[in-house]
Amino acid sequence: MHNEVGQFVSLSYRAVYAVWLRYFAVFRKNWFYGLVTTFAEPILFLLSFGLGLGSLIGTLRVGGVSVGYRPFVLAGIVGQTVLIQGFFEASYGGFVRMYYQRIFQAIAVTPVTLSEVLWGETAWGASRATLAASAVLIIGVALGDFSVLGALLLVPACFVFSMIFAALGLLVAARSKTIESISYPQYLLVFPMFLFCGVFFPLSQLPVMVQKAAWLFPLTPVLSLVRTLVLGFPLEIQAPFLVIFWVALLVPLSRRFMIGRLLR
Amino acid sequence: MQLSVPLRVTDLVKTYRTPGKPPLEAVKGVSFEVASGECLGLLGPNGAGKSTTMKCITGFFQPTCGEVTILGHDVHRDPREARRGLGVCAQDDNLDTDFSVLDQMVQFGVYFGINRREGERRSLELLRRFGLLDKKDELVEELSGGMRRRLQVARSLINQPKVLVLDEPTTGLDPEARRVLWDILAEERRKGLAILLSTHYMEEAERLCDRVAIIHLGKIVTVGDPRALIEREMGSVPVREEIRPGFPIERLPNLEDVYLKLTGARLSTGVAFS
Ligand SMILES: Nc1ncnc2c1ncn2[C@@H]1O[C@H](COP(=O)(O)OP(=O)(O)OP(=O)(O)O)[C@@H](O)[C@H]1O
Ligand SMILES: [Mg+2]
Helix, strand or coil: CCCCCCHHHHHHHHHHHHHHHHHHHHHCCCCCHHHHHHHHHHHHHHHHHHHHHHHHHCCCEECCCCEHHHHHHHHHHHHHHHHHHHHHHHHHHHHHHHHCCCHHHHHHHCCCCCCHHHHHHHHHHHHHHHHHHHHHHHHEEEECCHHHHHHHHHHHHHHHHHHHHHHHHHHHHCCCCCCCHHHHHHHHHHHHHHHHHCCCCCCCHHCHHHHHHHHHHHHHHHHHHHHEEEEEEECHHHHHHHHHHHHHHHHHHHHHHHHHHHHC | CCCCCCCCEEEEEEEECCCCCCCCCEEEEEEECCCCCCCCEEEEECCCHHHHHHHHHHCCCCCCCEEECCCCCEEECCHHHHHHCCEEEEECCCCCCCCEEEHHHHHHHHHHHCCCHHHHHHHHHHHCCCCCHHCCCEEEEEEEEHHHHHHHHCCCCCCCEEEEEEEEECCCHHHEEEEEEHHHHHHHHCCEEEEEEEEHHHHHHHHCCEEEEEECCEEEEEECCCCHHHHHHHEEEEEEEEEEECCEEECCCCHHHHHHCCCCCCCCCCCCCC
């Protein structure tokens, strides 16, 4: 018998929304902090890689498509933003809320169930990451690098992508004994993904074995889909299925682990 | 229609299963009821299982066995309905430090479906009663320990509960703040609030609770009206004890004597039960 409280209880979207509103209220109250932490990082990457390196590298040929380095890396930064924003808010932020502030524990004795609190947490992490990614999308469209339709379609898609990394962050928070130990998955999982899944250069530059390994990590299918949508790269058919797989795996698993940690 | 008992706890058992450690049965079959307008005190040594019992009652923990009904709803099958009328103040400080005093009360109301306008009205009223009105725009971190405690108790009343569970609500309160809280609880009880509270202050339990349950090693060892318990366990023979070397005193037995007797502990210095 597992001890998930609310196992007989259906999810209430109003309850999840009430939790989401808590995060939104904090974000709005500290709006300047929110803006800086949400937008500074994608914009800095964009300036450095997009404009700096982009002007140096010129054109790439990837899978039969010819593309400028700036659009290529801009699309990469969309994926990277989703990863970093989703993961950090949920891992460090989630740990603080669970361990130090005990917010989950406080809310989960109101009509909102613990499961709904965690849905709200993940939904918020994904919302924030989507907001940050949207800033990159707007810049990409403004520079004429991204297809407008693709960018529009990518906004809801980014929400789904962000769920993967917000859930990954929550899972890490649930399994970490101390806040310092979040550094392990940060250095051993998040940074390698960010460096080797194709944010900054095409996967095809890497040895075949490494390319294959890259497809074991969720950022690779995300980047593939981003580039299909905004740059018109050919669809790699495994990508949408892998995204669905990761969402279906990590979202319930992260909730389960967090509930398991709080209720022994 | 027969009104159901506000809080009913039946054969509650809770075993903690921490990975890599043997299971720990913290609550071993606890049953009690709290009637409308009644205050039941839960007394017991550190680690007796008071907080664990309360966390099962609030539906945070799924008990290993047993049943908890709040206002006729099973808290584990139907937490949403059951907890609509439940107020909770945990032993741990779990205030939302991202909010100011007032905002956090209002936000807490949101979880109960209380809109902001109404939430603000109720919050201001509660803050006034708890003597925190002039702190309403301050961040939680800027409050003193006792003020934080008061705020957490005030927050537990935002949904105008019918059942209130307070885990050591007066720990850290100054004597005046404690009295203010007692008065508020008395007022709410007159309106029919059922209260379950834990405390380590025996004179508080004696004066506040209609009944006290003494819990030891996960079991209720006795339950009853404090005065009747004293009478039953201690009789009315004065207790003699040496409070400091060379200072023997003689006094009437109190609830603390009962507590110490039943939980197997001894008076701090030289026990002398006559
Ligand atoms: N989350 C937990 N995981 C494992 N064991 C726990 C947990 N919480 C409490 N315990 C254990 O359960 C037992 C009862 O603890 P509980 O917190 O219910 O005591 P209490 O009566 O509230 O004590 P106190 O007066 O110190 O607050 C203790 O032995 C404690 O170590
Ligand atoms: Mg306790």
